[in-house]
Amino acid sequence: MWTFRAMNTDVAVAAPTLDDPAEQRLALRIAAMFAETERRFSRFLHDSELGQLNRATEPITVSPEMMELLCDARRHVAETEGLFDPTIGAALRAAGYDRTFSAGALDRDASVTAAVGAGFADLVLDEPARRVSRPPHLHVDLGGFLKGRTVDRAATLAPSPAMIDAGGDAVLRGAGTDETGWLVDIEDPGDPRRVLVTLRLRDRAVATSAPNRRRWRTGDATSHHLIDPRTGTPASSDLAQVTAIAPTAERADVLAKVAFLLGAADGARLLDAPDLGGVLVARDGSVRVVGDLEVTDA
Amino acid sequence: MTDLQASRAVPRITLTPLEGRLYIIAVLAGVYLFAWRAIAGTTTPSAAPRPSVAEVAPAHSLAVWLDDLPVAKRPALLLPTGWRLASGGEPAITLPAPRMVRAPASRPLRVRTRSS
Numbered sequence: 350m351w352t353f354r355a356m357n358t359d360v361a362v363a364a365p366t367l368d369d370p371a372e373q374r375l376a377l378r379i380a381a382m383f384a385e386t387e388r389r390f391s392r393f394l395h396d397s398e399l400g401q402l403n404r405a406t407e408p409i410t411v412s413p414e415m416m417e418l419l420c421d422a423r424r425h426v427a428e429t430e431g432l433f434d435p436t437i438g439a440a441l442r443a444a445g446y447d448r449t450f451s452a453g454a455l456d457r458d459a460s461v462t463a464a465v466g467a468g469f470a471d472l473v474l475d476e477p478a479r480r481v482s483r484p485p486h487l488h489v490d491l492g493g494f495l496k497g498r499t500v501d502r503a504a505t506l507a508p509s510p511a512m513i514d515a516g517g518d519a520v521l522r523g524a525g526t527d528e529t530g531w532l533v534d535i536e537d538p539g540d541p542r543r544v545l546v547t548l549r550l551r552d553r554a555v556a557t558s559a560p561n562r563r564r565w566r567t568g569d570a571t572s573h574h575l576i577d578p579r580t581g582t583p584a585s586s587d588l589a590q591v592t593a594i595a596p597t598a599e600r601a602d603v604l605a606k607v608a609f610l611l612g613a614a615d616g617a618r619l620l621d622a623p624d625l626g627g628v629l630v631a632r633d634g635s636v637r638v639v640g641d642l643e644v645t646d647a
Numbered sequence: 648m649t650d651l652q653a654s655r656a657v658p659r660i661t662l663t664p665l666e667g668r669l670y671i672i673a674v675l676a677g678v679y680l681f682a683w684r685a686i687a688g689t690t691t692p693s694a695a696p697r698p699s700v701a702e703v704a705p706a707h708s709l710a711v712w713l714d715d716l717p718v719a720k721r722p723a724l725l726l727p728t729g730w731r732l733a734s735g736g737e738p739a740i741t742l743p744a745p746r747m748v749r750a751p752a753s754r755p756l757r758v759r760t761r762s763s
Contacts, residue, residue, distance in 0.1 A: 350750040358763045363756050373747065380745035398728065412728050512756060516763030526756055536761035544759070559762035592760055 350512075351376035355383035356391075356496050357449055358516030364507050365526045379503040379513065386499045390418065392438055392490050393449050403438060403489060408473075408482035416479045419472070422494060425603045426469045432607040434578035436472055438488025439464040444572045444583055445565055455565035461572055464581050492574075493518065497556055497602035504598075517557045518598050524551040532647055535628045538590040545636050546628055549643040550594065556601035558609045559590035559630075577610055587612050587632055594626040594642065613637070 350363035351373055360383060362376040389412075390399045398415050411419075425433045441447075443464035445455050465486035472489070473482045483489075500520050503513045510523030512531060521531040530549035537543035538561040548555075560573030560583070577584035586609050593605035604625065608616030613631050617639045620627030626640025638644060662670065726732070 350754060350756060352748050352750055353745045355745070361750065363750075365756065373749075376747055377745065380747060384745060396731070410728050415728075512758065514758045517758070517760035518763070519758045519760065521758065532755070532757035534757060534759045536759055538762070541761065547757075555758065555760050557760045557762050562762050590762065 353380045353383075355380060356387050356499070356515065357451075358496070360516070361512070361514040362503075362507070364511040366508060366510065375507060378506055382503055382506075383499055383515075386495065386502075389414070390491050390495055392488070399489060399491065402481060402483070405481075405483065406485070408475075408480045410479050411481050413479065416474070416476060416481070418491065418495070418498070419474055419481065419489075420476060421498075421599075422491070423469060423474065425494070425600075429603065429607045431468065431578055432610050433494075433603045434469050435489050435491055435494060436467050436469050436487050437576040437578055437581070438490035439467055439486055440576045440578075440581040441490055441574065442488065443581075444574075444576065445567050446563075446572075446574055450563050450565075450574070453565075455572075457565075457567055460568035460570060461582065466581055468578065493556070493558070493602045493606065494599060497554070497598035497600075500598040501554070515598075518555070518602055520554045520598050521550050522552060530643065532645065535592050535630075536590075538630055539634065545630065546638060547645050547647060548594070548628070549645045549647070552596075553594050554596060554598040554601045555592060555594050556598055556605045557590060557592040558602075558605035560584075561589065575606065575609060579610075584610050586610060588616060588629055589632045589634075590630040591616060591620075592628040593620055594640065596624055 350361055352359055352361045353376065354360070360380070362372070362379050364372050364375055367375065388394065389397055391397050392399050392403060394400055398412060402409060402411065402415070422433075422435045426435075443462050445457055445461060448454065467484065467487040471484050471487050475481070496515050497518050500513050500515050500518050504511065504520035504522055507513065507522060510525055510531075512522070513520045517536075519533070521533070525531040530551045533548045533550055533555055534544040535546045535548070535557070537545045538559045558575060560575050563574040564571055565573075573583045575584045576582065588609050591605045591608040593601040593608060595601040595604055604620060604627070608619050608627060608629065611619060613629055617627070617629055617637060619625075620629075621639040626642040627638075628642075629637045629639065631637070724732070
């Protein structure tokens with residue numbers, strides 16, 4: 350297994366059937382893919398294509414990859430009735446998330462200011478011409494959606510079995526090293542040293558959303574990165590953490606966020622569906638596993 | 648009319664076996680020479696002077712900054728979306744090489760999922 354840093358997180362690559370040099374070559378290819386994706390689509394890099402889009406004052410032509418990203422995001426927006434919405438960039442900035450996160454870096458004495466409301470419907474996509482126009486108050490943030498998508502793309506480079514894990518957003522190809530399934534530990538959001546549940550997964554992707562890590566002080570309050578598009582402010586939920594299991598990491602990431610926003614009851618209903626599953630941790634510490642998932646003591 | 652065409656005398660060329668072989672060799676040699684000149688013409692430096700680079704760049708350099716060229720000689724470039732022209736004084740923008748670390752063999756192959 351090889352690890353590297355990308356998208357402000359640790360990425361691990363393991364392909365147990367490859368010999369050491371081949372596994373390293375795979376990891377290097379994946380690292381290059383992550384670096385290139387970050388360079389092009391990070392909202393924190395001034396010269397990224399996303400940075401240019403977020404500064405554009407008139408319609409601009411975007412790359413085919415950017416248009417594909419935005420069109421796929423639009424599909425998720427429609428499927429989730431707007432609970433997933435990557436046009437929350439301005440709300441994130443207003444909440445204080447205006448630079449790459451690190452512990453304490455976003456702390457400030459000022460309280461949160463509200464951003465002018467924006468939604469994906471305000472973003473005009475001319476798909477055939479690859480032209481995009483945005484109102485001045487709308488900023489796109491591709492965040493975890495982009496990370497999940499990059500994990501999915503990386504997994505297409507890997508043989509089976511293989512594991513691509515970007516800070517908990519992971520694709521698990523095959524059934525692990527011993528054909529019994531990959532082991533996935535769900536971390537306790539209240540105590541990161543503890544594992545709440547361990548799942549055994551085969552050919553699945555997993556992603557987790559929680560406000561316990563990316564949080565910062567704003568005046569006397571605390572903000573976090575999970576913005577509720579309905580309010581444009583950091584979400585308030587009766588859940589402390591949601592882990593979603595889906596066929597792709599992109600979808601798992603979207604579902605984890607949406608289930609968190611929906612809360613315990615509706616979030617569980619969302620994830621209790623064919624091909625999906627989830628582990629929901631309530632703020633009182635109770636844990637609920639939904640979907641056809643194998644829980645193990647391993 | 649058909650009769651007239653049919654009655655026209657067609658000149659016949661008769662070759663001895665030796666003449667035939669020489670004829671084929673000559674044709675092949677011609678094709679070879681033509682092909683050789685076509686290929687060599689694309690790779691052999693032209694005898695004509697190439698002043699544009701030589702005038703502005705050191706003799707040992709094969710590259711030249713656009714802003715070192717006289718304005719009249721700068722080519723018009725259509726850049727892909729997201730690209731921009733950098734000044735010759737700017738450091739090149741390069742992606743940092745990923746620092747790859749091999750995980751200890753004792754580390755179990757399992758995922759620990761959490762918000763990140």
